[in-house]
Amino acid sequence: MMQHRPLHIATAIAALTFAFGAPGHAAEQEPIQPLEAAKITNPAKVELGKQLFFDPRLSRSGFISCNSCHNLSMGGSDNFKSSVGDRWAQGGIRSPTVLNASLNLAQFWDGRAKDLAEQASGPIANPIEMGSTHAEAEKTLNTIPGYRTEFKKIYSVDKIGIAQVTDAIAAFEATLITPNSRFDKWLKGDKKALTDHELSGYKLFKDSGCVSCHNGPAVGGNSYQKMGLVNEYKTSNPATGRAGVTGNDVERMMFKVPTLRNVELLPPYFHDGSASTLAEAVDTMGWVQLGKKFTADETARIVAFLKTLTGDQPRFALPQLPPSSDSTPRPDPFAKVASNK
């Protein structure tokens, strides 16, 4: 995903330059750019990554796959305040969507993973997520003949390693772009794609300053910002954001700005999932980030605009996973903890 970043920073600068363009202008003058469908250069690798994304055998229990918390049937997330992990462990933070995640400047809310491959290695070995280890995941995959054949073909390896596993998952995830939203159609010149109500919401979104953070093709994902910039954001969630990564207390409560693409599909909102509805999220953002109290009508207009950002969802055949062999471990979700050591 590294190759996206220089391009993306340039885009963000361009976006800010034109942040106050009026609706109706040509796309290049708008602070948001249309998404373009991902170009698939290595379909075999993408297919392999898709299988791994759906394979619960990467988890200790054999029950949890990447798709469990990044459900591609419902916007690429689980839509909980905190995720369900191994043995029903409670996660610490709202699961971010994997849709358009390749456009983020880094991964996780606190940006602690530099790219999708680094991100993918985290949950597999996190005791409250998939609860396995990289060594266990590798051991399991190496007993599955179908995987060995595919990894050999794609990576020229006799033994599957975690680096190839996360590379393939990242290659699949990079395809999860959602183009052709109504807003993108409007950006590309179809002036009938939005209603006046929605357009007035977009104008308000820009004029109010939302766009200073939510810009670029992903309408976010390209900067860290403090949650509670103007007014304090109260939460019982203990996440500290960037400060937890850099150790720099100045970055306390600085989180990656989430993409607003497909945001209609993704309640509840914020890193703590505290906003149940888009209207609630818009009101809170207006107050804590911008010091504004939106009227009900203003909120409704912005919400109407946000709903135009829902694009084409991923469309692919449900993957069929290569069968286990006799030597593949038979996972026991209920095994005593000690037996997993």
Place this chain on the structure above:
Amino acid sequence: MMQHRPLHIATAIAALTFAFGAPGHAAEQEPIQPLEAAKITNPAKVELGKQLFFDPRLSRSGFISCNSCHNLSMGGSDNFKSSVGDRWAQGGIRSPTVLNASLNLAQFWDGRAKDLAEQASGPIANPIEMGSTHAEAEKTLNTIPGYRTEFKKIYSVDKIGIAQVTDAIAAFEATLITPNSRFDKWLKGDKKALTDHELSGYKLFKDSGCVSCHNGPAVGGNSYQKMGLVNEYKTSNPATGRAGVTGNDVERMMFKVPTLRNVELLPPYFHDGSASTLAEAVDTMGWVQLGKKFTADETARIVAFLKTLTGDQPRFALPQLPPSSDSTPRPDPFAKVASNK
């Protein structure tokens, strides 16, 4: 599914009549008949049922869907000794595959549901499975505009009820037939579809009497038999089989004979999942059901035959679920139990 049953009984009788036909005979002389792909007469209903099958909002937690335990990426089951349910509850029995389940004479290991629709209503409201109630599931679905539109179109109802929900799920499940296995190709006249080794396994499967229970298009699923017919079957699993349904102690340990279609994909084996491999399952069946001790070579031949029963797995686009609305409950997997009453 009712319409399948009379046909199926006739098929079973025909199968028994020809149970001792030698390999190489025409398909109609064999005790196993080829599967034919399901005919889809109401694609909109099947699509709706597919969405419901993948929708975790039918569960209390919002985390568990039908596909969680009947995973269509891996043979239509979870492949555990016992399934993971709400709050990681441990299920009592091996989750049966949903593939070709429409061919079963009844549903569940003990046949307590007469058809797929009746089956589908069970797990939704089972506290150790999806952990919801029919009333809660209906309430949730009625807040989802996309579902209301589809149910209105297909069932002419303004309010979605559990009867339509399970009918749609059953319509989808009835499409999950797996034709075109190598064995079916052989049955249909392609004599090169099987190796001599596999064919000798089939002959042994018939000559040893396996076929007296595992026959018909599903290679099982059409009778109840006592587990431990000749020699005692020892298990710590407390399931009592048909006796638990009928109250008749004579039917103790009588279970529905499972289909052997796709059996390669479905370890561990038996209602208690006690056999980790196909070889182990064949050995145990030979001893407890037939009083035979297969040699290693005999077991290997039967296993080779069984692996030819893997057919075309379901191929369809991962469904996209209709979005929740502002009034859709936001599930909390970690809610205190009391709050769910």
